[in-house]
Amino acid sequence: SQQGEEDPQALSIQEGENATMNCSYKTSINNLQWYRQNSGRGLVHLILIRSNEREKHSGRLRVTLDTSKKSSSLLITASRAADTASYFCPFISSGSARQLTFGSGTQLTVLP
Amino acid sequence: EAQVTQNPRYLITVTGKKLTVTCSQNMNHEYMSWYRQDPGLGLRQIYYSMNVEVTDKGDVPEGYKVSRKEKRNFPLILESPSPNQTSLYFCASSPPGPTDTQYFGPGTRLTVL
Numbered sequence: 430s431q432q433g434e435e436d437p438q439a440l441s442i443q444e445g446e447n448a449t450m451n452c453s454y455k456t457s458i459n460n461l462q463w464y465r466q467n468s469g470r471g472l473v474h475l476i477l478i479r480s481n482e483r484e485k486h487s488g489r490l491r492v493t494l495d496t497s498k499k500s501s502s503l504l505i506t507a508s509r510a511a512d513t514a515s516y517f518c519p520f521i522s523s524g525s526a527r528q529l530t531f532g533s534g535t536q537l538t539v540l541p
Numbered sequence: 542e543a544q545v546t547q548n549p550r551y552l553i554t555v556t557g558k559k560l561t562v563t564c565s566q567n568m569n570h571e572y573m574s575w576y577r578q579d580p581g582l583g584l585r586q587i588y589y590s591m592n593v594e595v596t597d598k599g600d601v602p603e604g605y606k607v608s609r610k611e612k613r614n615f616p617l618i619l620e621s622p623s624p625n626q627t628s629l630y631f632c633a634s635s636p637p638g639p640t641d642t643q644y645f646g647p648g649t650r651l652t653v654l
Binding site: 460462469471474477519528529531532533534 | 576581582583585586589599631633641643644645646647648
């Protein structure tokens with residue numbers, strides 16, 4: 430199966446700055462999701478965007494999806510130290526039985 | 542509280558000694574899945590289950606078995622563990638319907654010596 434690829438692999442910013450991370454994929458998708466993982470812990474679902482949506486907001490999170498470029502971006506505004514985590518953009522491939530395909534993630538560090 | 546639980550959270554064992562990692566969810570979810578996470582490789586799906594008595598292989602099923610006799614439980618069985626199965630394991634569940642959001646357990650860190 431084709432993995433989503435997060436970019437950059439690592440990102441370090443100051444508290445209060447915005448953080449942008451990107452995701453690219455290779456197959457057709459039904460939807461794309463973003464998850465956060467604090468070090469060594471379980472993944473927490475952040476937001477889901479469907480293939481017919483272009484932008485979605487949830488609190489300080491803004492996700493965009495460009496199906497023509499097979500890419501998505503996650504923007505975290507006014508970042509906090511608590512946002513330090515790894516971020517993943519798995520996707521459900523079209524025709525898949527809810528099989529999420531993961532990349533290696535973006536490690537975000539927010540410095541106080 | 543709605544949650545996915547896994548036991549044990551940490552386990553050190555030796556090659557060839559059969560072990561079971563349990564997973565249980567209290568949300569009445571139909572779909573359950575097991576992943577392993579290794580540095581630099583992200584999460585890879587081992588097995589998944591669409592419903593009771595329905596299981597299927599994911600991307601890396603070799604060396605693992607699962608069963609789904611009840612809706613809430615989805616144990617992962619390693620019949621003869623090997624050092625290359627040292628990893629962080631996650632169980633996840635998902636409700637029926639179109640959202641496909643998956644709820645993850647806290648993880649089980651397994652070391653096979």
